[in-house]
Amino acid sequence: MKVSRYYVLNRNHALILLIVLFLFSAAVVALAGSIPAAWAAITSNPQEKRVIRCTDRSQGVVSLTFDAYSSDENIRDICRILAQHDVKATFFVTGSWASKYPESLELLHKNGHKIMNSSDSFSGLASLSKAKIMEKINRCSDIIQAVNGERPDYFRAPDGEYNDKVFEALAELKMLPIGWDVDSLDDDGMDDEGIVKRVTSLAVSGSIIKMSVDGDETVDALPDIITGLKAKGYQFITIPEMIYTEKYRINIQGRQVYMGD
Numbered sequence: 001m002k003v004s005r006y007y008v009l010n011r012n013h014a015l016i017l018l019i020v021l022f023l024f025s026a027a028v029v030a031l032a033g034s035i036p037a038a039w040a041a042i043t044s045n046p047q048e049k050r051v052i053r054c055t056d057r058s059q060g061v062v063s064l065t066f067d068a069y070s071s072d073e074n075i076r077d078i079c080r081i082l083a084q085h086d087v088k089a090t091f092f093v094t095g096s097w098a099s100k101y102p103e104s105l106e107l108l109h110k111n112g113h114k115i116m117n118s119s120d121s122f123s124g125l126a127s128l129s130k131a132k133i134m135e136k137i138n139r140c141s142d143i144i145q146a147v148n149g150e151r152p153d154y155f156r157a158p159d160g161e162y163n164d165k166v167f168e169a170l171a172e173l174k175m176l177p178i179g180w181d182v183d184s185l186d187d188d189g190m191d192d193e194g195i196v197k198r199v200t201s202l203a204v205s206g207s208i209i210k211m212s213v214d215g216d217e218t219v220d221a222l223p224d225i226i227t228g229l230k231a232k233g234y235q236f237i238t239i240p241e242m243i244y245t246e247k248y249r250i251n252i253q254g255r256q257v258y259m260g261d
Contacts, residue, residue: 049162049164049167050177050252050254051162051177051178051179051254052176052178052243052256053181053255054180054181054204054206054207054208054254054256055206055242055258056206056255056257057206057242058205059205059235060205060234060235061206061236061237061242062203062204062207062209062234062236063207063209063237064087064089064225064226065090065092065156065178065208065209065210065211065239066078066211066213067092067118067156067210067211067212068094068104068118068212068213068214069097069118069158069212069214070097071214072097072100072104072214073214074213074214074215074218075107075108075213077219078213078218078219078222079108079111081222081226082226084223085226085230087226087236088112088236088237088238090115090240091108091114091115091116092116092156093115093118093140093144094119094120094121094140095119095120095136095139096121096122098140098143098144098147102147105143106147109147109148113238114239115148115152116155116156116239117140117141117144117154117156117175118155118158119137119157119158120136120137120139120140121158122158122159123158124159125137125159125166126162126163126165126166128165129165130165133165133169134172134173137155137169138173140152152175153175153240154176154177154178154240154243155170155175155176155178156177156178156179157177160179176243176245178208178239179208179254180209180210181207181208181254182198182202182207182208183210184198184210184211184212184215184221186211186215186218186221187212187215187218189216192217192220192221192224195217195218195221196224199221199229200225200228200229200232203234206242208242209225244258247259
């Protein structure tokens with residue numbers, strides 16, 4: 001005959017059981033809270049308020065970009081070096097720079113480089129109203145379009161500052177905000193050897209490299225940057241070639257990830 005066994009929990013056993021149940025419940029609640037957050041990070045809207053700093057392209061490609069805000073003293077040398085190495089770059093210019101140096105703007109266009117928008121002047125867009133932000137961005141686009149017949153699709157804040165108003169203005173203008181993941185520091189007092197070492201060591205496939213048209217060591221460093229990256233197997237493509245325009249997400253690091261297929 002089978003005898004049934006019954007267990008009676010004493011006070012200690014009951015306390016342990018209550019603690020285990022509490023910890024289990026807390027873990028379930030925490031997990032339930034983290035799942036929506038993780039899912040939102042994966043499925044967030046492509047027009048989310050994040051700057052694209054690099055992409056997930058794995059074909060050994062990088063984008064060389066230049067900021068043009070003040071002088072054009074190095075433009076001819078930069079164009080010459082890029083042509084010698086058969087490299088096309090992307091130039092983010094302000095409207096005031098483009099107006100002041102129309103011949104340089106035309107030279108960039110004739111050399112096949114992409115010219116993109118950095119607002120009308122080097123000033124804090126974030127402090128302006130959305131209407132004023134759009135006005136300044138459109139003014140720069142008008143100048144660029146008058147030269148190359150194309151309206152820019154990509155934007156870089158000249159001071160690197162973004163807020164909700166800037167993102168909303170760009171969304172209405174159907175422009176994507178572009179940052180960088182490799183800063184050459186060519187306009188920050190670094191010598192040419194340091195600039196070359198920094199860029200060639202930090203760049204990976206999908207990187208967006210930021211340089212300046214008027215850095216003191218830009219012209220000296222540029223040839224070695226190009227040859228150094230080419231020696232590592234990298235090819236240079238422009239921002240319109242690098243950036244996805246649909247079926248993508250931008251993670252918290254600013255990496256644009258393709259979500260198609």
